[in-house]
Amino acid sequence: MVCHPHPVYGGTMDNRVVYRAAKAAAAAGFAALRFNFRGVGQSTGSFDHGLGEKEDVIAAIRWMGIKYPDLPLALIGYSFGAWVGLQVGCGEPRVMALVGLGLPLDLYSMDFLAENSKPSLYIVGTRDEFCSRESLMQLGSRLPATSYLQIIEGADHFFSEQTDAIERSIFDFFDTLSPERS
Numbered sequence: 001m002v003c004h005p006h007p008v009y010g011g012t013m014d015n016r017v018v019y020r021a022a023k024a025a026a027a028a029g030f031a032a033l034r035f036n037f038r039g040v041g042q043s044t045g046s047f048d049h050g051l052g053e054k055e056d057v058i059a060a061i062r063w064m065g066i067k068y069p070d071l072p073l074a075l076i077g078y079s080f081g082a083w084v085g086l087q088v089g090c091g092e093p094r095v096m097a098l099v100g101l102g103l104p105l106d107l108y109s110m111d112f113l114a115e116n117s118k119p120s121l122y123i124v125g126t127r128d129e130f131c132s133r134e135s136l137m138q139l140g141s142r143l144p145a146t147s148y149l150q151i152i153e154g155a156d157h158f159f160s161e162q163t164d165a166i167e168r169s170i171f172d173f174f175d176t177l178s179p180e181r182s
Helices: 016-027 051-067 080-091 111-115 133-140 163-177
Strands: 073-078 095-101 120-127 147-156
Touching: 016 073, 016 095, 016 163, 051 073, 051 080, 073 080, 073 163, 080 095, 080 111, 095 163, 111 133, 120 163, 133 147, 147 163
Parallel strands: 073 095, 095 120, 120 147
Antiparallel strands: none
């Protein structure tokens, strides 16, 4: 499942970073699902400040579990979608791995990631407007050994020039988790 950025500020499943993340997951052998949170595009409902959006993530996990009962699941979240999706993914037994893009650490507490033992990749730019170096270093020092933090030099929150690098990093991360490599 790939969770998109903040709906109030134009985030949708058609965001280019979300699209490229899903493309990388599919290339690594995962079934990739991009979906809109409530109230976005053709989705019913309205923005719920993260609470209802967590329900949307749970519904997507449930749907993927029915459609692909024998496949392990992974969750990717970008910005607001990382804050919402990773909270659900950390506690969901069917989700085996997590990817967080553009962690908005200056807007939302993501301390829950320090307790996450699942293989995880977090990608943030050095010029991210919503993730100061101080916030990133504070969280980074508390992450478990199963977490990988990738800092992209010069990247802003929107990864304006780095979508190729993000796609490659996500593919490589998922590729290392493949059972054939174990």
